[in-house]
Amino acid sequence: MKKSRKRILTFLLAVLAVVTAVFLIYLWQEQLKIGNGKPTIICPTDSIYVSVESLSDSSVLLRDVTAMDAEDGDITGSLVVESVSQFVGEDHCIITYAAFDSANNVSKLTRHLFLTDYSAPRFRLIAPLEFSYSSSFNPLSGVRAYDCVDGDISDRVKMVPVDPEDDIYSMGAHMVEFRVTNSLGDVSVLRAEVDVYDRTYTETRMIPTVRLTDYLVYADQYGYVDPMSLVSGISLGGVLYDISEYKGGSLTVDAGEVDYSMPGTYKVVYTCDNRSEYYGFTVLIVIVTEVDR
Secondary structure (H helix, E strand, O other), X not given: OHHHHHHHHHHHHHXXXXXXXXXXXXXXXXXXXXXXXXXXXXXXXXXXXXXXXXXXXXXXXXXXXXEEEOOOEEOHHHOEEEEEOOOOEOOEEEEEEEEEOOOOOEEEEXXXXXXXXXXXXXXXXXXXXXXXXXXXXXXXOOEEEEEOOOEEOHHHOEXXXXXXXXXXXXXXXXXXXXXXXXXXXOEEEEEEEEEEEOOOHHHHHHOOEEEEOOOEEEEEOOOOOOHHHHEEEEEEOOEEEOOOOOOOOOEEEEOOOOOOOOOEEEEEEEEEEOOOOOEEEEEEEEEEEOOOO
């Protein structure tokens, strides 16, 4: 009799355990259905290394990333790149993934993203920073900026005088800073001199001007820039002459300030005369950039 009761008790306890387990599973599934269960996003590593070009290619950014859901199973197809942050370190962003299940539950996962070939925005000067006091002018008119991520960002260039009290539209030389920021929050700064001059009609006609293909160039550390390779001609009296055709005087180049072993911003000065007391000066800005050795 005692053995029979013991067997019945054991059986009832087993049934209770099974019922309890089934009930708990049911509750868990119901919680998933009402949105308490979220998908799981799985990455093989916590970092990803990509080229700048791949920033716009979601297939590269999502490579080897999967998503699973207790109710729906494999939901990798729902994965999206929700955002890529601005830089949080050197060439280093945070990428955020998101995955969705059939109950509209959303899971997110962040990962470190490193750009393997990134370079900061660069400036370009298509005209000298020299302006006539007698005419209206915009110092930004010849300033361009280009970025490996955003492309042409010239419309984002801002200019401020180094001395806040300096009136850059008055005659004389004025030190200014040009700044531009790309979508990753990286800021490039160019400090340069804006020259505002006042010339008579005779001076305007008689002063020769050296014309360059570019008025700002970048050079790698320990590299070299040939200043003469940038000369497109000499302008005098409204006529542009090829160097070989110009017979009005001499052209000299002073590049002694440039130190290609030391990263920094330097000036190369071109001087041209017309066999008289009139001399013209043109400035080329050389930015020497640091390289890893």
